[in-house]
Amino acid sequence: MPEISSRRLRSLATTLAVALTLTLAAAAGCDNRREPPLPSVLDKLHESHIDGQAKIKIGVSETEPLMGELRNGAHIGFDVEIARYIAAFLGFQGEQRIQWVALATEDRIPALQGGTVDLIVSSFSMTEERQKLISFAGPYFVTTQEVMVPTRLRDRVRTIEDLRRPGLRVCTSGGSTTEAELEKHQVRAYVVKTVGDCVRGIREKRYDVVSSDETILAGFLSQYPTEFEIVDMPFGTSELLGIGVPIGDPALRDLVAFALQKSYLEGRDGISSPWLTAYNRTLGPWLKADKSQPQPLNVPKLVDFDDKAPRR
Amino acid sequence: MTAPPDAVPAGTAGPGAGTAGPGVVAAGAAGPGAAAPGRAGPPPADPAERRARATQSFWTAVVGVPAVFSVLRLGVEAGGELQTTLLLVANVGTVNLLAGFLTTAAALLSTALVAVFALGAVLRVSVDRMPPGIRRPLFARWVDSTPAWFAVASFLLALVTWPLLYLPLLLPAFVAAFQLGPERLHEQRVPRLLLLAAGFAGYLWLLGPTLLDAARQGEALALALLVVPPVLALFVTGPLPAAVIRPLASVTEAAVLAMLVWAALPVISTPVLPLTVTTVETSPGVTEDVRGHVVTVDDVDVVLLQERGGVRYLPVGQVRAQVLCPSEDELPRRQLRVRDFHVEDSLLEGLGRRVRPVHRIDAACRTVR
Numbered sequence: 001m002p003e004i005s006s007r008r009l010r011s012l013a014t015t016l017a018v019a020l021t022l023t024l025a026a027a028a029g030c031d032n033r034r035e036p037p038l039p040s041v042l043d044k045l046h047e048s049h050i051d052g053q054a055k056i057k058i059g060v061s062e063t064e065p066l067m068g069e070l071r072n073g074a075h076i077g078f079d080v081e082i083a084r085y086i087a088a089f090l091g092f093q094g095e096q097r098i099q100w101v102a103l104a105t106e107d108r109i110p111a112l113q114g115g116t117v118d119l120i121v122s123s124f125s126m127t128e129e130r131q132k133l134i135s136f137a138g139p140y141f142v143t144t145q146e147v148m149v150p151t152r153l154r155d156r157v158r159t160i161e162d163l164r165r166p167g168l169r170v171c172t173s174g175g176s177t178t179e180a181e182l183e184k185h186q187v188r189a190y191v192v193k194t195v196g197d198c199v200r201g202i203r204e205k206r207y208d209v210v211s212s213d214e215t216i217l218a219g220f221l222s223q224y225p226t227e228f229e230i231v232d233m234p235f236g237t238s239e240l241l242g243i244g245v246p247i248g249d250p251a252l253r254d255l256v257a258f259a260l261q262k263s264y265l266e267g268r269d270g271i272s273s274p275w276l277t278a279y280n281r282t283l284g285p286w287l288k289a290d291k292s293q294p295q296p297l298n299v300p301k302l303v304d305f306d307d308k309a310p311r312r
Numbered sequence: 313m314t315a316p317p318d319a320v321p322a323g324t325a326g327p328g329a330g331t332a333g334p335g336v337v338a339a340g341a342a343g344p345g346a347a348a349p350g351r352a353g354p355p356p357a358d359p360a361e362r363r364a365r366a367t368q369s370f371w372t373a374v375v376g377v378p379a380v381f382s383v384l385r386l387g388v389e390a391g392g393e394l395q396t397t398l399l400l401v402a403n404v405g406t407v408n409l410l411a412g413f414l415t416t417a418a419a420l421l422s423t424a425l426v427a428v429f430a431l432g433a434v435l436r437v438s439v440d441r442m443p444p445g446i447r448r449p450l451f452a453r454w455v456d457s458t459p460a461w462f463a464v465a466s467f468l469l470a471l472v473t474w475p476l477l478y479l480p481l482l483l484p485a486f487v488a489a490f491q492l493g494p495e496r497l498h499e500q501r502v503p504r505l506l507l508l509a510a511g512f513a514g515y516l517w518l519l520g521p522t523l524l525d526a527a528r529q530g531e532a533l534a535l536a537l538l539v540v541p542p543v544l545a546l547f548v549t550g551p552l553p554a555a556v557i558r559p560l561a562s563v564t565e566a567a568v569l570a571m572l573v574w575a576a577l578p579v580i581s582t583p584v585l586p587l588t589v590t591t592v593e594t595s596p597g598v599t600e601d602v603r604g605h606v607v608t609v610d611d612v613d614v615v616l617l618q619e620r621g622g623v624r625y626l627p628v629g630q631v632r633a634q635v636l637c638p639s640e641d642e643l644p645r646r647q648l649r650v651r652d653f654h655v656e657d658s659l660l661e662g663l664g665r666r667v668r669p670v671h672r673i674d675a676a677c678r679t680v681r
Contacts, residue, residue, distance in 0.1 A: 011553045015552050017547035017548040021485070026567075035645075303643050
């Protein structure tokens, strides 16, 4: 009797096991035909306004050495290299598919709002104020505000207090975060169009000091290494440089953030990343301390073709 | 899981020897009056001749089905256009066609075979409970007439072509197909349990990080697919109750057939030709990107089957660049890995990615449509 019931139990277990295996197999079969739950890079690309464009319009600076500069008809600099990487990720590879648009500091937001450009990579600080008007992907660089003085003044200007001294003519570019920061520290400044104008003004003795991002100043220092010196001042705030995107195109913002994240992950894993290459070719040799790519914020989860590649 | 190698021939020696071998004896023992005549058919042919005939028809099916399938696919690939189909037929060699078919359909083929062998074996051991006078289920008869090496080869094919996530299902299927109960591990209870515990511990160690990750991501199905099948493998052997056999036989036959048709549709529509974006300079300074599958290249033209249909002949002299693109079907659905192998990769694909780790997608693939 117990033998029979154990046989029954056994065959019941077998039935259950067979049925469960078949159910699991059927579930696996259905799962295999399921659409990917996450949006793919291609989906986002089709959503964004740049889909189908022959060229991508990227706003850059042409007057900031090391960051964005026009030299012998070619755009060069850290921002430009980052812009090229983003463009290639979005499917616009090669100069023939990029339309560079030169933008002054204060023209950047109107250019994005007016559709003159699709993206801006031009030492654009991500501030709350600006995020009401445009979207940012990034940061792709963290910089601090510094002051650059001509070598003749290097012993006279060492602190923020020195900047407030009447008679010292401080210059900065309009619409920049530096302008607001100087105001906060009660430093009166001459506001001109670009940092280049300040530098030219100092060389022509119209101004005494220029204040701006470390990166921009490093660019001019690279042009006139014997005439200027960068003074480390405790302005206290670090600035996050981001890539400006129209506020009405969240898909494009997501794609740019995803591209930056991809480069960030590559760099973190010790492989050479597009960011590192751009940095080493431009800014790297001119900054006092070595930097690495900051982690981009609000990166969406997207599916891409190379997701299955080994990570190690 | 740890079946001794010699268990394979032992489990299948009867059916493996052919229809007229011990399989008949087993069937005869089950239903002396019914099963044997049912299987032998009216002309009591010479066993050797019958075996030869069975082998012949078996191989005809094995070679013929893929061949017919491949040709049918060309029609789908050509967009249903007769002339385009003929162009493809003229330019795609038989070997290329079969190789292309095997690359894309190997997983489906092995799934069908594994399903038939596993279900057939389960039905075959249960068959002695069936009322006399009933024909043996179809799958059981197929298992009877298939050589054991072919069943093993099918499982091997499944092992290397199935996505890793589904591989655990192969374990109960294998155990069922060769009826390898846990008692085969060791005749005594304690060492048997120890061996099983060691096996499970090893399995969990291998999959531990993946399981945690799946739990974190809320992937319930993935968790079930990875954990449950090895447990089921313990119970899947042995005869089924008589009441279950007949419905199981007919339902699974229909299900396997339905699965074949359902899964064959995407396979038929999977391209056999590589997808590229070709840049041509139609006139000086004017370039155009054409997305399509390369049919053939000769001294004069590059012949492209455009993704949206239609054939383009691009003069070789105008071609400036060509890049290979991935297709959208290759996008992963999950973000899970087993020891850095993506769960949707098969073993073969995973190994391939180790050989050529970074696969960059060319920018042109994203924008050209």
